Amino acid sequence: MHALSAVRENVGMDELAQWLGEQLDEDERTTRATDQTLGQRNLRWSAKPVDEAFFRVVAAKHYVVGTGEFSPEDAHHIAEWDPARVLREIDGKRWFVEMLANSLKPNPTTGIPRGVAWSMLTRMAEVYRDRPGWKAYWPGSG
Structure with missing residues (x-):
C-alpha cells in the first residue's frame, strides 16, 4: 500500500480535520481581535x-x-474582508469540515464518497500550509 494511502486509511484524516479546525479557531480569534471598540460589536x-x-x-x-x-x-x-464577513466564512468552513470529516468515518451519514471528502478536506487545508503543524504527508505539501 502506498504510504499516502495508508495515512488516508488511518490517522491522517482525523488529524487533518482536527488541525484544520484549529486553524479556523485561530482565524476566528484574530478576526474577533479587530473589534477595538471596547467590546461593542463593530465588525462591519x-x-x-x-x-x-x-x-x-x-x-x-x-x-x-x-x-x-x-x-x-x-x-x-x-x-x-470585514470581520463580520470573515466570521460568516469561518462558520461555513466549519460546517464543511464537520460534514467532510463525517464522510471519512467508518459509518458516514453524509453520502459523500470518501475520496471526494478527502480531496475537499485537503484542498481546504492547503490554504494554511504555511502554518505550524502542516504535515508533509498531507497532499499539497509540495
Missing part, C-alpha cells in the same frame, strides 16, 4: 472617500480601521 467595515485619490476604511460606528489612507482599490478590498 466600509470604504469611505477622503478625496478623489484616497479612502479610509471605517467600521459601522465610524471608527477608522488602521491608520492612514488607502487607494480606492485597497480600501474596498479591506472593507470587503
Whole structure:
C-alpha cells in the first residue's frame, strides 16, 4: 500500500480535520481581535472617500480601521474582508469540515464518497500550509 494511502486509511484524516479546525479557531480569534471598540460589536467595515485619490476604511460606528489612507482599490478590498464577513466564512468552513470529516468515518451519514471528502478536506487545508503543524504527508505539501 502506498504510504499516502495508508495515512488516508488511518490517522491522517482525523488529524487533518482536527488541525484544520484549529486553524479556523485561530482565524476566528484574530478576526474577533479587530473589534477595538471596547467590546461593542463593530465588525462591519466600509470604504469611505477622503478625496478623489484616497479612502479610509471605517467600521459601522465610524471608527477608522488602521491608520492612514488607502487607494480606492485597497480600501474596498479591506472593507470587503470585514470581520463580520470573515466570521460568516469561518462558520461555513466549519460546517464543511464537520460534514467532510463525517464522510471519512467508518459509518458516514453524509453520502459523500470518501475520496471526494478527502480531496475537499485537503484542498481546504492547503490554504494554511504555511502554518505550524502542516504535515508533509498531507497532499499539497509540495
